[in-house]
Amino acid sequence: MALHFVTDDAAAARPGDDIALTGAEAHHAAAVRRVRVDEAVTLGDGRGVWLEGVVTAATPKQVDVRVTGRTEVPASAPRIVLVQALAKGDRDELAVQAATELGVDAIVPWQAARSVSRWDAKAEKGLARWRTIVREAAKQAHRAWIPPVEGVARTADLVARAGTSQVLVLEPLASDRLSAVAAEPSDGRDVVLVVGPEGGIAPEELAALADAGARLVRLGDTVLRTSTAGAAAISVLSAASGRW
The missing domain is CATH 2.40.240.20 (Hypothetical PUA domain-like; domain 1)
Known part of the structure; x- marks a missing residue:
């Protein structure tokens, strides 16, 4: 190649x-x-x-x-957007790299309530690191579009986003399967995947997102790490939408 x-x-x-x-x-x-x-x-x-x-x-x-x-090459529409919670070690970086290789269209770092990693005083450094990872992963995957990495989001930002996008929150205990939701006809809105940190998404965050219109979905009967859940979900959506 x-x-x-x-x-x-x-x-x-x-x-x-x-x-x-x-x-x-x-x-x-x-x-x-x-x-x-x-x-x-x-x-x-x-x-x-x-x-x-x-x-x-x-x-x-x-x-x-x-x-x-x-x-x-035209941009993908609707877009798949990954909201990745900040995680300790390099787990969030691995998630961002894999998501880029698999075709995600935008990435949003999320300072979740249970995120062990905190970017409060080093947001610019963290964003620069993620953007470098995304650029190199896009080159490796021979992508015509490099996904933008947006600014750090708080839960309130995700709640607001639920009003304009189809927000799907990955939650192991949810009753709806992502594969079933992905098979539903598209309404043309961006699909926003929300992946929590190592300790999971806090109950109050799940409730706020659900109340705003987000849907809680699960991938299967096992619990995936924060570094792999987004990649698995992007794969499901890509297959269901005909991207793959």
Whole structure:
């Protein structure tokens, strides 16, 4: 499979144009992946532009690509949005990485009541870390769109979102199965998956979300970790909606 790179220069490029990759992208391509002259590669801007090209020069400081083809990939609609509760260790980061590879369209970090990890004084650092993970995972998966990582949400923000989106809260004790809900006809609204932290979603949070119109759903008869629940749910939705 051809290597894929992301650069803002891809946005306006057309067949016949030359694009120069520099900095970390060039170093990764030439020094790590050992890209060679005449090798076919793909490039994108992370916002739907997809280019095919051929390497014309390669050094650790600069890799030149001649564009041979251009496609514009439309954004998915309705979107699948993952609301991922902050978790200890790297569990939330693993969740974000997997969700991106599986095709999620946007990610929202959630400071849940039971989140052990707290971003109160380091939100910008945490957001930057998640955005880097998402960018690299999108490149690895050869995605034309890089999912945006929104600002840190509180439970009140999720309650407000339930008025405009189809909010599905993953709860092991819920009576409705996600597979059954996913098979229902789409109403065109974004589907927002809410995944709680290690200790689960607090009862008061579940009640507030349900009262606002969110639906509590379960994946099956087992309880998944916060690092895997979102990925499993995205897979169910992708299969049911015809994305896969």
